[in-house]
Amino acid sequence: MSGPRHVAVIGAGIVGVATALFLQRDAHRVTLIDRAGPAAGASYGNAGGVVLSACMPIGMPGIVCRVPAMLLDRDGPLRVRWRYLPRIAPWLLAFVRASHPARVEEISCTLAAILRAAEAPWHDLVRGRAVAALLRPVGWLRVYDTDAGFAAVRPVLDLMTRRGFTFEVLSQAALRELEPALAPIFRRGVWHPESYSVADPGRMVRDLAAAFVADGGTLMRAEVRDIETANGASRVMTDGGPIAADAVVVAAGAWSRALARRLGVRVPLDTERGYHLMLAPAEPGLRRPTVWGERGFVLAPHAEGIRLTSGVEFAGLDAPPDFRPIRRLVPLARRMLPSLRAEERSAWLGFRPSLPDSLPVIGPVPGRRDIFFAFGHGHLGLTLGPATGRAVADVIAGRRPAFDLEPFAVARWSCRR
Ligand SMILES: Cc1cc2nc3c(=O)[nH]c(=O)nc-3n(C[C@H](O)[C@H](O)[C@H](O)COP(=O)(O)OP(=O)(O)OC[C@H]3O[C@@H](n4cnc5c(N)ncnc54)[C@H](O)[C@@H]3O)c2cc1C
Structure with a gap:
C-alpha cells in the first residue's frame, strides 16, 4: 500500500494506541476505535514491566x-x-x-x-x-x-x-x-x-492516546461488530455506524478472536x-x-x-x-x-490475550493486503506493544520491519474457515 490512506485501528490498548501513533507519523489518516476508550483492557492494570x-x-x-x-x-x-x-x-x-x-x-x-x-x-x-x-x-x-x-x-x-x-x-x-x-x-x-x-501503565496509554488526538487522529468510542468487504474496500461495522477504511488493524486484545472469526480466521486465542x-x-x-x-x-x-x-x-x-x-x-x-x-x-x-505458544499474531490476514492482526501478546503486551505498532506501520508503508514477521503470522495456526 503506498501513499497516505485512511486506517482504522480497532482497540485502544497499548498495541492499538502505539500502532495508531506510528501510522500517524506516516501521514495516514487514522481512526482509533474502542468501545470503552483508551486503556480499558489489560493495558490498564498490568505490572508495568517493559522486560526486554x-x-x-x-x-x-x-x-x-x-x-x-x-x-x-x-x-x-x-x-x-x-x-x-x-x-x-x-x-x-x-x-x-x-x-x-x-x-x-x-x-x-x-x-x-x-x-x-x-x-x-x-x-x-x-x-x-x-x-x-x-x-x-x-x-x-x-x-x-x-x-x-x-x-x-x-x-x-x-x-x-x-x-x-x-x-x-x-x-x-x-x-x-x-x-x-x-x-x-x-x-x-x-x-x-x-x-x-x-509507573502508571493506564495513564501512559491514555496520555499517548491524547497525544494521538492532539496530533489530528480520531478517537471513536464504539463497539466493532464486524469488518465487511465490498468492491475491494473494507468497512468497519460499529454500533455507531460503518467506517470506510483503506486498511484495518485488529488490535482488540483478548477480544480479537471473535473479530478474527468474522474474517473467516480461526485462531486459538x-x-x-x-x-x-x-x-x-x-x-x-x-x-x-x-x-x-x-x-x-x-x-x-x-x-x-x-x-x-x-x-x-x-x-x-x-x-x-x-x-x-x-x-x-x-x-x-x-x-x-x-x-x-x-x-x-x-x-x-x-x-x-494469550496464544498457546506465547507469541503474538502480527501481520496481514491470509489472502488480504489491507487487514492486519496485532494481538495475542499474553504476558508481554506492554513490553512489545510499541514494537508491534511500528512493525504494522512499516508493513503498511511498504518498509521492512525491524524483525522478521513470518514466525508471528497467523498461518502458524493455519486456520482459514
Ligand atoms: C495482571 C497482569 C500483569 C501484567 N504485567 C505485564 C507486564 O509487567 N509487562 C508486560 O509487558 N505485560 C504485562 N501484562 C500483559 C499486558 O497487560 C497485555 O499483554 C497488554 O496490555 C495487551 O494489550 P492490548 O492492547 O493487546 O489489549 P488490551 O489492553 O486488552 O486492549 C484491547 C482493547 O480493545 C478494546 N476492544 C475489544 N473488543 C472491541 C470491540 N469489538 N470493539 C471496540 N473495542 C474493542 C477493549 O475495550 C480494549 O480497550 C500483564 C497483564 C496482566 C493481566
Missing part, C-alpha cells in the same frame, strides 16, 4: 509436571475454573505441544528478535512528551527465598544466555543494597538491569486472566517491579502506591471475578515488603 530480556515462553519444558502442584497450592500462581476446562482444553494441549524443548528454542529465538526491537519504539513514542517520565530505567527483579526456587529458574537463565541477554545473579547482600526495603528472607535475586518500569490490588504507598518503598519467584506474584511501584499482581486464572472472558485468591496473597506480600500496608485502594481483573 523475557525471551522464554510461559510453557517451558517440564511445565506439565509442575502444573498439578501449582493447582493444588491455593496460594499458587495458577487457577482453573473447572467449568471452563472443556473450553480451554484444546488451548492447553497446544500449550503442552509448544513446551517441547525444540519448539521452545524456536519460540525464544522469535521472542528475542522482537525484544531486541522493543526498546527503540518505546523511546520514539514517549520522546518529548510528559509521559516520558513514566518510563523508568530501573530494571526488573526476581527474588528467591529458597535455594530450590532459585535452582528451578536455571533453565530460563540458560535460555536467556543462549539468546545473548545478560542479567545479574545477586547474593543476599547485593540484593539488600539494590532493594533495601525487601525483607531479608531472600537468598538470591536475578536482576535484569536493561528493563524498564512504567484465549485469555490468561490476571488480577491486581492497588495498595497504599509504602515507606520505604520498592524501586522496581519485583517478582517473588517461588510464589509467582509481582509487587510493582506505581504512581499511586504499590500494585500487587497475580498469576494466571483460566476462566474465559465472561466469568465474574474472584478476588479471594489475590487477597490471600496480601500477608505474603507483607512478608516480602514489611513496610507494605494492607490498605486496599482498588481491585481489578484483566484479560491477557
Whole structure:
C-alpha cells in the first residue's frame, strides 16, 4: 500500500494506541476505535514491566509436571475454573505441544528478535512528551527465598544466555543494597538491569492516546461488530455506524478472536486472566517491579502506591471475578515488603490475550493486503506493544520491519474457515 490512506485501528490498548501513533507519523489518516476508550483492557492494570530480556515462553519444558502442584497450592500462581476446562482444553494441549524443548528454542529465538526491537519504539513514542517520565530505567527483579526456587529458574537463565541477554545473579547482600526495603528472607535475586518500569501503565496509554488526538487522529468510542468487504474496500461495522477504511488493524486484545472469526480466521486465542490490588504507598518503598519467584506474584511501584499482581486464572472472558485468591496473597506480600500496608485502594481483573505458544499474531490476514492482526501478546503486551505498532506501520508503508514477521503470522495456526 503506498501513499497516505485512511486506517482504522480497532482497540485502544497499548498495541492499538502505539500502532495508531506510528501510522500517524506516516501521514495516514487514522481512526482509533474502542468501545470503552483508551486503556480499558489489560493495558490498564498490568505490572508495568517493559522486560526486554523475557525471551522464554510461559510453557517451558517440564511445565506439565509442575502444573498439578501449582493447582493444588491455593496460594499458587495458577487457577482453573473447572467449568471452563472443556473450553480451554484444546488451548492447553497446544500449550503442552509448544513446551517441547525444540519448539521452545524456536519460540525464544522469535521472542528475542522482537525484544531486541522493543526498546527503540518505546523511546520514539514517549520522546518529548510528559509521559516520558513514566518510563523508568530501573530494571526488573526476581527474588528467591529458597535455594530450590532459585535452582528451578536455571533453565530460563540458560535460555536467556543462549539468546545473548545478560542479567545479574545477586547474593543476599547485593540484593539488600539494590532493594533495601525487601525483607531479608531472600537468598538470591536475578536482576535484569536493561528493563524498564512504567509507573502508571493506564495513564501512559491514555496520555499517548491524547497525544494521538492532539496530533489530528480520531478517537471513536464504539463497539466493532464486524469488518465487511465490498468492491475491494473494507468497512468497519460499529454500533455507531460503518467506517470506510483503506486498511484495518485488529488490535482488540483478548477480544480479537471473535473479530478474527468474522474474517473467516480461526485462531486459538484465549485469555490468561490476571488480577491486581492497588495498595497504599509504602515507606520505604520498592524501586522496581519485583517478582517473588517461588510464589509467582509481582509487587510493582506505581504512581499511586504499590500494585500487587497475580498469576494466571483460566476462566474465559465472561466469568465474574474472584478476588479471594489475590487477597490471600496480601500477608505474603507483607512478608516480602514489611513496610507494605494492607490498605486496599482498588481491585481489578484483566484479560491477557494469550496464544498457546506465547507469541503474538502480527501481520496481514491470509489472502488480504489491507487487514492486519496485532494481538495475542499474553504476558508481554506492554513490553512489545510499541514494537508491534511500528512493525504494522512499516508493513503498511511498504518498509521492512525491524524483525522478521513470518514466525508471528497467523498461518502458524493455519486456520482459514
Ligand atoms: C495482571 C497482569 C500483569 C501484567 N504485567 C505485564 C507486564 O509487567 N509487562 C508486560 O509487558 N505485560 C504485562 N501484562 C500483559 C499486558 O497487560 C497485555 O499483554 C497488554 O496490555 C495487551 O494489550 P492490548 O492492547 O493487546 O489489549 P488490551 O489492553 O486488552 O486492549 C484491547 C482493547 O480493545 C478494546 N476492544 C475489544 N473488543 C472491541 C470491540 N469489538 N470493539 C471496540 N473495542 C474493542 C477493549 O475495550 C480494549 O480497550 C500483564 C497483564 C496482566 C493481566
